[in-house]
Amino acid sequence: MTERLQIENLYKIFSNQPQPAMDLLARGADKDEVQAETGMVVGLNNVSLTVPTGAMYMIMGLSGSGKSTLARCVNRLNEPTAGRILLDGEDIVALNDHDLREVRRTRISMVFQHFALLPNRTVIENVEFGLKLRGLAVKKRRSRAEDVLSIVGLDRWGYHFPHELSGGMRQRVGLARALATDADVLVMDEAFSALDPLIRTEMQDELLRLQRSLKKTILFITHDFQEALKLGNVIAIMADGKVMREGTPQSIVSEPGSDYVAAFTNDVDRSRLFDAASVMQAGAPVASAGRVKVVAGEGTGGFALNDEGRVVGRIDAASLDRARSGGNIDAEAQSDFLSVRRDSKLLDVARMCRGTQDLAVTDEDGRFVGIVSPSKVLAAISATSQAGSKRPTEETLHA
Amino acid sequence: MLEADDLAIFPVDVWISDAVQWVALNLRPLFIAIKWPIENLLTFIDGIMHATPFPVMVLVMALLAYVLANRNIAIFTVIVLVLIAAMGVWDPAMTTLALISTAIFFCAVIGLPIGIWSARSDRVWNIVRPVLDVMQTTPTFVYLVPVVMLFGVGTVPGEVAVVIAAAPPLIRFTNLGIRMVDHEIVEAGMAFGANRRQLLWEIQIPMAIPTILGGLNQTVLTAMVMSVVVAMIGAEGLGLIVLQGIGRLDVGRAAIGGIAIVLLAMMLDRITQKMAEPKRASARSRWLAAFNLDRIFSRRDEGEPVATQSGSNA
Numbered sequence: 001m002t003e004r005l006q007i008e009n010l011y012k013i014f015s016n017q018p019q020p021a022m023d024l025l026a027r028g029a030d031k032d033e034v035q036a037e038t039g040m041v042v043g044l045n046n047v048s049l050t051v052p053t054g055a056m057y058m059i060m061g062l063s064g065s066g067k068s069t070l071a072r073c074v075n076r077l078n079e080p081t082a083g084r085i086l087l088d089g090e091d092i093v094a095l096n097d098h099d100l101r102e103v104r105r106t107r108i109s110m111v112f113q114h115f116a117l118l119p120n121r122t123v124i125e126n127v128e129f130g131l132k133l134r135g136l137a138v139k140k141r142r143s144r145a146e147d148v149l150s151i152v153g154l155d156r157w158g159y160h161f162p163h164e165l166s167g168g169m170r171q172r173v174g175l176a177r178a179l180a181t182d183a184d185v186l187v188m189d190e191a192f193s194a195l196d197p198l199i200r201t202e203m204q205d206e207l208l209r210l211q212r213s214l215k216k217t218i219l220f221i222t223h224d225f226q227e228a229l230k231l232g233n234v235i236a237i238m239a240d241g242k243v244m245r246e247g248t249p250q251s252i253v254s255e256p257g258s259d260y261v262a263a264f265t266n267d268v269d270r271s272r273l274f275d276a277a278s279v280m281q282a283g284a285p286v287a288s289a290g291r292v293k294v295v296a297g298e299g300t301g302g303f304a305l306n307d308e309g310r311v312v313g314r315i316d317a318a319s320l321d322r323a324r325s326g327g328n329i330d331a332e333a334q335s336d337f338l339s340v341r342r343d344s345k346l347l348d349v350a351r352m353c354r355g356t357q358d359l360a361v362t363d364e365d366g367r368f369v370g371i372v373s374p375s376k377v378l379a380a381i382s383a384t385s386q387a388g389s390k391r392p393t394e395e396t397l398h399a
Numbered sequence: 400m401l402e403a404d405d406l407a408i409f410p411v412d413v414w415i416s417d418a419v420q421w422v423a424l425n426l427r428p429l430f431i432a433i434k435w436p437i438e439n440l441l442t443f444i445d446g447i448m449h450a451t452p453f454p455v456m457v458l459v460m461a462l463l464a465y466v467l468a469n470r471n472i473a474i475f476t477v478i479v480l481v482l483i484a485a486m487g488v489w490d491p492a493m494t495t496l497a498l499i500s501t502a503i504f505f506c507a508v509i510g511l512p513i514g515i516w517s518a519r520s521d522r523v524w525n526i527v528r529p530v531l532d533v534m535q536t537t538p539t540f541v542y543l544v545p546v547v548m549l550f551g552v553g554t555v556p557g558e559v560a561v562v563i564a565a566a567p568p569l570i571r572f573t574n575l576g577i578r579m580v581d582h583e584i585v586e587a588g589m590a591f592g593a594n595r596r597q598l599l600w601e602i603q604i605p606m607a608i609p610t611i612l613g614g615l616n617q618t619v620l621t622a623m624v625m626s627v628v629v630a631m632i633g634a635e636g637l638g639l640i641v642l643q644g645i646g647r648l649d650v651g652r653a654a655i656g657g658i659a660i661v662l663l664a665m666m667l668d669r670i671t672q673k674m675a676e677p678k679r680a681s682a683r684s685r686w687l688a689a690f691n692l693d694r695i696f697s698r699r700d701e702g703e704p705v706a707t708q709s710g711s712n713a
Contacts, residue, residue, distance in 0.1 A: 075590055105592030116587035120605050130591040133601070181591065 010083030012043035058232035280370035468673030514573025557634025572614020576607030612675035
């Protein structure tokens with residue numbers, strides 16, 4: 001994967017003369033100190049991120065954390081005070097007005113929290129809006145808009161007006177409008193936050209489904225940690241204009257790194273987040289007989305594998321010793337073994353567990369990669385984050 | 400004891416009359432240039448209004464009301480016009496209507512660009528706003544003094560006064576309408592790469608139209624009021640009927656002038672108010688849906704299930 005979008009040392013001060021604030025930040029002052037001393041609001045304080053091509057990159061933070069400011073700097077709805085934003089290696093901050101418009105028309109598009117549809121135009125006119133601004137002929141943009149509308153499942157609604165649609169459908173129109181320009185980068189600013197919980201879940205699933213085929217690079221802004229976990233490949237958690245923690249959903253929950261981040265992870269349903277690979281241990285070969293090999297982990301039973309690496313039988317702890325000392329492997333192996341794929345979520349793994357019997361973990365092709373014991377699964381599901389257990393309160397926000 | 404009159408040492412009246420006299424003498428070509436288009440358009444429209452036969456006029460006005468508003472208001476328009484004719488004040492009513500139509504034209508030509516410009520530049524608005532404040536707080540009556548000094552008396556100077564008095568609401572509402580457009584929608588325009596011209600014509604003006612039409616309604620009513628007041632500087636029309644009635648202590652004549660004015664004002668108000676209602680946005684879709692034409696326009700095959708996955712979920 002290469003990086004589509006690279007943000008380097010980005011600052012945003014809301015002021016016409018930001019220099020005093022920048023000097024203070026350079027001397028190590030934080031957002032509150034700058035505001036107390038100069039009265040200027042710091043939106044972004046030295047933010048650097050790398051968004052890989054095709055990633056769903058979540059920027060998560062509470063209100064005032066600077067997450068929306070960051071998103072709006074990417075297409076310069078907010079003008080950054082300092083720093084660089086590289087889109088495929090080209091610095092957006094340095095573009096003149098004309099080139100910036102070209103980038104906005106063709107390479108970065110945006111989905112808004114409150115949809116921002118034009119109420120006086122039909123759905124299809126809204127969808128083709130970006131193409132119209134680009135100067136595309138009516139027929140071409142209309143057929144493109146129809147295609148995109150059917151992608152989001154609204155092909156029947158093209159000639160209705162936005163006020164005739166429900167919230168979820170309106171946001172589908174907003175999404176279609178963003179997709180119509182065929183931009184590589186999609187900025188979604190709290191795109192699902194204004195929707196009802198059920199519709200929001202439906203839209204999240206829809207976005208995941210679309211992303212599998214579209215493979216856009218999506219910068220998704222949200223204040224909802226669960227949403228970030230569900231959608232994101234990578235999550236950046238922001239507070240006071242700074243990135244507090246960046247990482248994959250699993251790594252953030254297992255190693256929050258600070259009390260602030262840990263506070264978000266408390267309510268996380270680990271059974272749906274972590275997969276079998278996160279709790280498995282690798283098996284070591286302990287015995288072999290002909291084409292069959294026995295592997296076992298520490299303090300667990302073992303599995304008999306054939307020469308392709310596929311599991312053919314289970315060997316429990318008692319018979320493991322006999323196998324070690326040269327017993328007949330075929331006779332000891334039992335065929336009622338359990339196996340899960342390594343990307344199965346712990347919830348599904350737990351459902352399969354039978355007593356204390358260990359499970360074999362396989363890769364996508366069915367080859368053995370490790371062993372999971374039910375006690376590890378239980379421990380992982382019920383774990384709490386290591387660093388504190390405070391909820392995000394006013395104190396932790398401004399600490 | 401100090402009397403208030405002892406303090407009367409400021410000869411403001413002298414200064415002003417000197418200034419106005421100087422302006423009237425030295426800037427005469429300017430005022431003739433201002434008068435010229437107004438005079439020509441007014442003469443033209445007035446000529447048409449009076450040349451059109453009564454039944455044709457009623458029909459045209461009813462049709463206009465039907466297109467701009469609805470059937471009920473079209474019927475109301477017919478009743479108003481017939482009543483005015485029945486009272487025998489048809490000709491002066493047509494003169495007043497010509498005064499108002501001309502005024503609306505000039506108010507739009509002057510007011511819309513100023514309003515748009517004010518909305519896009521705070522600096523311009525900071526200059527325009529105090530001027531509008533003064534114009535709108537000045538009683539219509541007071542306008543007549545400088546107008547008479549600079550333009551003379553008669554119907555055309557009267558029309559100048561009408562235009563000056565009626566333009567401010569349109570400027571104000573145009574500015575307000577554009578500034579009130581939802582910020583997120585304007586940002587959406589920018590995010591998709593609209594330049595300033597596209598932002599104005601694709602987003603700001605279309606969305607400001609209901610408010611601008613509300614301003615037009617106010618302009619029409621102000622023009623109506625002013626077209627009556629300017630009778631005092633010799634403008635013709637319904638105002639003159641009232642003025643003559645008062646002068647001769649002829650209560651009946653003054654009353655029919657007044658009644659005709661009220662009827663005409665109600666008619667214009669109803670028509671322009673209906674225009675300003677935001678319902679019209681979906682008129683096209685309602686018509687299409689009524690005749691099932693939306694299917695043809697959306698180029699979809701028949702026989703496809705109507706409820707799509709999303710349609711049934713949402």
